Amino acid sequence: MLRVAGMNRSTYLYRLGHLDPFEADLKQRYEATSIFHESSGCYGHRKITAESARRGTRADKKTVARIMKEEASGSATARRSTGTTR
Numbered sequence: 001m002l003r004v005a006g007m008n009r010s011t012y013l014y015r016l017g018h019l020d021p022f023e024a025d026l027k028q029r030y031e032a033t034s035i036f037h038e039s040s041g042c043y044g045h046r047k048i049t050a051e052s053a054r055r056g057t058r059a060d061k062k063t064v065a066r067i068m069k070e071e072a073s074g075s076a077t078a079r080r081s082t083g084t085t086r
Helices: 009-017 026-038 045-055 061-071
Strands: none
Touching: 026 045, 026 061, 045 061
């Protein structure tokens, strides 16, 4: 099989043991996006990290921030009112 694929045995075993980075945090990606959409787009990476910990899925805040950046999921922010003087 390896001869047909043109691959060394060591390369095959290396690739077998290492997942694609996208597939490695697929569960975290699904969890983060579901929490984000359940909160109507109001939660940022800190609240999503805390909520995923409450649900039993351990996720690092940097990983959640990266996932949100890749998914283009930005939290809703209220605009600050500008004070004008007359």
